[in-house]
Amino acid sequence: MSALDLSRWQFGITTVYHFIFVPLTIGLSIIVAGLQTAWFVKKDPEYLRMTKFFGKLFLINFAVGVVTGIVQEFQFGMNWSAYSRFVGDVFGAPLAMEGLLAFFMESTFLGLWIFGWGRLSPRLHLATIWLAAIGTSLSAYFILAANSWMQHPVGYRISPVTHRAQLTSIVALLTNSTVLAAWPHVMFASFLIAGMVVIAASAWHLARGSDTALFRRAMRLGLTLTLAAGIATAATGDVQARLMDSQQPMKMAAAEALYDTSAPASFSLFTVGSLNGGKELWSVRVPYLLSLIATLNPRGTVRGINNVQRAYVKRYGPGSYKPIIPVTYWSFRLMIGFGLLVTLLALAGLWLTRRRRVPRSQWFYRAAMWGVVLPYLATTTGWIFTEMGRQPWTVFGVLRTSQSVSPGVSAGEIVTSMTVFTLLYAALAAIAGWLMIHHVKSGAPAEPEAPGADELLPVFSY
Helix, strand or coil: HHHHHHHHHHHHHHCCCCCCCHHHHHHHHHHHHHHHHHHHHHHHHHHHHHHHHHHHHHHHHHHHHHHHHHHHHHHHCCCCCHHHHHHHHHHHHHHHHHHHHHHHHHHHHHHHHEEEEEEEHHHHHHHHHHHHHHHHHHHHHCCCCCCCCCCCCEEEEEEECCCCCCCCCCHHHHHHHHHHHHHHHHHHHHHHHHHHHHHHHHHHHHCCCCHHHHHHHHHHHHHHHHHHHHHHHHHHHHHHHHCCCHHHHHHHHHHHCCCCEEECEEEEEEECCCCCCEEEEEEECCCCHHHHHHCCCCCEEEEHHEEEEEHHHHHHCHHHHHHHHHHHHHHHHHHHHHHHHHHHHHHHHHHCCCHHHCCCCCCHHHHHHHHHHHHHHHHHHHHHHHHHCCCCCEEECCCEHHHCCCCCHHHHHHHHHHHHHHHHHHHHHHHHHHHHHHHHHCCCCCCCCCCCCCCCCCCCCC
């Protein structure tokens, strides 16, 4: 494999691994802040116990996510120095905002929250977790703003002197239509994951009849949040699909493996194609659906791969502008399918737990515990589709991936670093998984002797 292929593999591995922790951090930060708010208002000790229980899961996940995020950013200098030199003046702005503003805000107030139990007033202590949660959401926004600029570059110019991209409007970059659609989609997907983690943790205890009153309440919260997040994720994804059709028509065509422009265009639920992904052999289709997704018109026109390829050759010059069709086709469907399964599981759980009921059948608890992987699979395949569908571009229409790789890095060096990172990440995953499972099995902390008395609230420790 070439240095380019290996660099892409390494960045893909580290990015997918890092994003395992990001959405859970975002979702749990707001859930924990909401639980502490409920305890502050109602003085119900069960809300305090849930705050502490899910707060520790949040902290474990946050710690590992920070480590993996740092390694990911290092690769811009290690493997993608040509890219960094070309777009550093633009791409660096939102990354600096994320590091200097959002991350410091998030980590500072999270530290105050951890060590502020019994030391800060209840109102001030509550403010610290909300500020940490806001910092987490801002971090996501700035990172997505940088990624959205790669998908749809705005607010820049190419310097005639240095031949590099220069930022002309930070406002245009931060209000890019792509990030305005991507941020709520990622936020709702984060609640989908966090809600499912709450459901799975609660299911483990309910299946064993442990602390039933508390974990039934936690499960209802997780089920409600997951169902709402599933619906909202689908709605915001629908908005993204129409933006994609106008901004990156090749990605939309590749998502359907649609080779020739169609009006109306059907959506295939399942397709069997040639080994190279160049020809459809057999498929099961829903008439008009792709036109509806792409244009909101059941008879709308959707451009095909071959038609877009010819247009891109005229605009950008000779070359292939097609992504790997089987990857984009199946990642798009797996993203939708896994997300739908999570939403249906939440709907079934709400029905089974209605009227203060606790499900007696073990099948639901097993489904809830194993189902925790479904939203992770949905977000992972979603990111694979987003990034692979943009190929062969690093910055769409501006810089190709083949032009972005570091010229002085050999394939052997990349293999070495990728092996080290993969082994390190495997170790971190094992540690994080053990900590989270151990904490879930330990259960919620006991009720304090005098609920609501801050001086009795212990500092988080392991």
